[in-house]
Amino acid sequence: MNSTLEKLPDLASAPRSLWSDARRRFLRNRAALISLGILALICLACVIGPWILPYAFDTADWESMSAPPSFANSHFWGTDDAGRDLLVRCLIGGRVSLTVGLLATISSVTLGIVWGATAGFMGGRVDAFMMRIVDMMYAIPYLLIAILLVTILGREFYLVVLTITVFSWMDMARIVRGQTLSLRSMEYVEAARAIGVSTPRIIFRHIVPNLLGVVVIYTTVTVPGVILTESVLSFLGLGIQEPMTSWGVLIQDGAKTMEATPWILLFPAALLSTTLYCFNYIGDGLRDALDPKER
Amino acid sequence: MWSYTLRRVLAAIPTVLVVITVCYLLLHATPGGPFDSDRKVSAAVLANLQAKYHLDLPLWQQYLLYLKGLAQGDLGASFRYADWSVNDLVASALPVSLAIGGIAMALAAVIGITLGIVAALRQNSLVDYFVMLLGNVGSAVPSFVLGPVMIIVFAILLKWLPAGGWHDFEPRFMILPIALLTIINVSTIGRVMRGSLIEVMHSNFIRTARAKGLPTRVVVMRHALKPALLPVVSVLGPLAISSITAALVTETVFSLPGLGKLIVNGAGNRDYTLVLGLVVLITLLTVTLNLLVDLAYAWLDPKIRY
Numbered sequence: 001m002n003s004t005l006e007k008l009p010d011l012a013s014a015p016r017s018l019w020s021d022a023r024r025r026f027l028r029n030r031a032a033l034i035s036l037g038i039l040a041l042i043c044l045a046c047v048i049g050p051w052i053l054p055y056a057f058d059t060a061d062w063e064s065m066s067a068p069p070s071f072a073n074s075h076f077w078g079t080d081d082a083g084r085d086l087l088v089r090c091l092i093g094g095r096v097s098l099t100v101g102l103l104a105t106i107s108s109v110t111l112g113i114v115w116g117a118t119a120g121f122m123g124g125r126v127d128a129f130m131m132r133i134v135d136m137m138y139a140i141p142y143l144l145i146a147i148l149l150v151t152i153l154g155r156e157f158y159l160v161v162l163t164i165t166v167f168s169w170m171d172m173a174r175i176v177r178g179q180t181l182s183l184r185s186m187e188y189v190e191a192a193r194a195i196g197v198s199t200p201r202i203i204f205r206h207i208v209p210n211l212l213g214v215v216v217i218y219t220t221v222t223v224p225g226v227i228l229t230e231s232v233l234s235f236l237g238l239g240i241q242e243p244m245t246s247w248g249v250l251i252q253d254g255a256k257t258m259e260a261t262p263w264i265l266l267f268p269a270a271l272l273s274t275t276l277y278c279f280n281y282i283g284d285g286l287r288d289a290l291d292p293k294e295r
Numbered sequence: 296m297w298s299y300t301l302r303r304v305l306a307a308i309p310t311v312l313v314v315i316t317v318c319y320l321l322l323h324a325t326p327g328g329p330f331d332s333d334r335k336v337s338a339a340v341l342a343n344l345q346a347k348y349h350l351d352l353p354l355w356q357q358y359l360l361y362l363k364g365l366a367q368g369d370l371g372a373s374f375r376y377a378d379w380s381v382n383d384l385v386a387s388a389l390p391v392s393l394a395i396g397g398i399a400m401a402l403a404a405v406i407g408i409t410l411g412i413v414a415a416l417r418q419n420s421l422v423d424y425f426v427m428l429l430g431n432v433g434s435a436v437p438s439f440v441l442g443p444v445m446i447i448v449f450a451i452l453l454k455w456l457p458a459g460g461w462h463d464f465e466p467r468f469m470i471l472p473i474a475l476l477t478i479i480n481v482s483t484i485g486r487v488m489r490g491s492l493i494e495v496m497h498s499n500f501i502r503t504a505r506a507k508g509l510p511t512r513v514v515v516m517r518h519a520l521k522p523a524l525l526p527v528v529s530v531l532g533p534l535a536i537s538s539i540t541a542a543l544v545t546e547t548v549f550s551l552p553g554l555g556k557l558i559v560n561g562a563g564n565r566d567y568t569l570v571l572g573l574v575v576l577i578t579l580l581t582v583t584l585n586l587l588v589d590l591a592y593a594w595l596d597p598k599i600r601y
Contacts, residue, residue, distance in 0.1 A: 148574055273435050
């Protein structure tokens with residue numbers, strides 16, 4: 001009949017779900033894609049770099065201490081004041097920082113989702129009580145308590161993760177609760193209920209997919225925050241301990257001797273900042289991609 | 296308004312009590328007493344020490360004694376600095392932190408709001424790009440990286456300012472730390488101000504004001520500014536709290552004798568009473584700041600009526 005009608009079958013055969021739309025929009029976002037590429041490179045380097053490079057992260061090279069970057073002796077990023085290869089230390093530190101970031105994010109996001117969803121679904125007094133606790137946690141200067149916890153509990157790797165988790169789940173809890181509350185009273189949930197869809201099916205078919213968008217976005221915001229917290233703790237000498245290392249520890253080491261050997265500060269600092277930048281851009285890209293209003 | 300204020304103050308009290316109690320119990324749950332050291336102390340001396348610090352009493356009595364002291368403004372004795380009470384240590388460190396933090400916060404508010412306004416009114420201008428860049432830097436370059444870089448540039452390469460240290464509020468030593476804190480805060484304030492003013496400038500009442508033929512200056516100052524400031528006020532609370540965090544880093548980077556340095560050292564030395572006292576003090580400060588911000592918000596926003 002006319003061209004509009006002839007196009008209709010095409011549209012029908014290519015269903016547009018939230019996720020395929022989001023993927024399409026994310027792939028169009030150049031800054032986010034480049035960031036994702038750089039981040040993947042950094043992760044890959046941290047994982048396989050230390051195996052390939054000829055030095056270990058904790059053994060000293062007595063021939064060259066505080067040596068500037070050079071290709072001649074394959075200390076590509078130079079050595080620190082104990083003669084340890086800086087590139088290997090940065091990559092090992094990256095492993096630790098990224099692992100702490102990943103673990104603390106997973107645990108705090110899980111806690112936040114469970115807390116927020118429970119409060120949102122239960123409503124009433126339970127909700128009020130649970131959110132009151134969240135408000136209280138917000139009022140606490142978290143870094144101080146983190147310092148207190150680390151002082152008391154010690155500086156084991158998993159304790160650092162635990163300490164960071166305790167103080168980074170509240171944002172997610174608030175967001176998930178708000179989202180759950182508003183989703184619960186949506187017309188399409190009511191419609192599903194009206195045609196007799198079971199509660200678990202409503203949760204998994206209608207509520208969870210709509211929660212996932214915000215969860216994904218705020219997870220990408222949580223990761224850099226968590227990495228930053230670990231670095232601050234380590235920088236203050238209260239995080240990961242020698243000879244194990246993390247980006248914060250390396251930056252602290254570098255800051256001590258930056259007058260004579262600035263590269264010991266600049267390499268790990270650049271690595272940390274690049275990683276944080278990448279996470280920020282990926283987060284922005286995901287927010288733009290997953291925002292249903294953008295359709 | 297008064298009943299709202301009263302309600303908010305009352306609601307803040309349990310928060311403070313919970314924090315104090317939890318911290319206190321955490322400290323006492325740790326293995327090892329404050330007087331465990333390599334040096335052997337005779338049983339009699341130990342008993343005397345414990346009696347002096349009331350460590351021989353049951354926990355609940357110690358806790359009540361501590362609360363009683365707190366109510367009278369006494370934070371107890373430091374376990375590591377033998378002749379000092381926590382109050383003395385705080386009294387010597389607080390002015391340093393307040394001077395640095397206060398000046399930086401005031402500067403950041405003025406500069407951030409000004410830059411934000413200019414950036415919002417002249418989108419895609421140089422100032423606008425500067426604000427966006429600063430916002431990016433603030434979110435990805437942490438203070439403990441920016442601080443050392445500033446030292447390298449201004450103290451080591453250019454030799455304009457000392458790399459750190461402190462001498463009786465001499466301005467030379469205050470410039471770099473204040474600049475660092477200001478930059479961090481300006482990045483947030485500027486971005487928020489820019490975003491909110493852009494949004495307000497697109498609203499209907501601004502179009503009406505323009506349609507009346509008012510000059511842009513009057514439209515901005517008389518009509519747009521007040522509603523656009525609301526989000527800025529609401530970030531001031533979190534910002535003040537993160538300034539405390541930043542103060543820990545700044546004071547470590549520039550080796551200033553402030554509260555941040557005190558708490559980091561206290562944590563390193565396992566000086567329990569000192570750390571606990573500082574946590575209590577800063578929690579009080581945080582809760583008060585949050586309260587003030589909430590009240591200011593309620594006062595500024597005509598839509599909020601309690």
